[in-house]
Amino acid sequence: MKKKSIWILPLVVVFAAGAFWTKGYYNDRYVVSDYYYTQIPEDEMNEDSWLLDSDGAKQVKGKEYELVAYNAQGEEREVYFAKTGSAEDYYAPGTYIQVSTSKTLVAGVAVVNEEDVPPAALEQIDTLGTRIQ
Known part of the structure; x- marks a missing residue:
């Protein structure tokens, strides 16, 4: 026993x-551990494109976004997300986006109004922009 x-x-x-x-x-x-805010650059071109897999093979029509986003304290983070569909489905230039993030992933993306963006994040977007340098 x-x-x-x-x-x-x-x-x-x-x-x-x-x-x-x-x-x-x-x-x-x-x-979700934090929310970050970004803006689709004003000079972004919306043309039909394809989302590719890791081998470069076409999967579905869509567009990948690689942008800099800022949280309510103005802290910066690079974010990556995609929008499926054709050019008319992509985010319009100037659109503000709220990105829900975990410590390692983008968990969700939502369109928000400018007044919904925290002041510190909005200031960083206006000052530093959202394109990855």
Whole structure:
């Protein structure tokens, strides 16, 4: 009977460690931790294009955006997101975008009005722009 109980404690410890790691991974990757704001550059061209996979093969019609965004404190972060569809579906130049982010990913994208952008983020957008340098 004692031999069986020796294995229970290590199994519980391994299970608990795995659960702790999984929760941390999930939270870092999928739970929104901050909101960043960006603006589609005024000189952005909206022409039909394709989204490509990692091998460069065409997948679906769409456009990738690689921009600089700012949170409510004016802190900068590069964000990457895509919009599927054709040119008329892409974000219009000058559109303000709220980007929901986890620690590692963009979790969502929404169009917002200029007055919904926090003042510090709006100031950074106006001063520094949103194109990645």
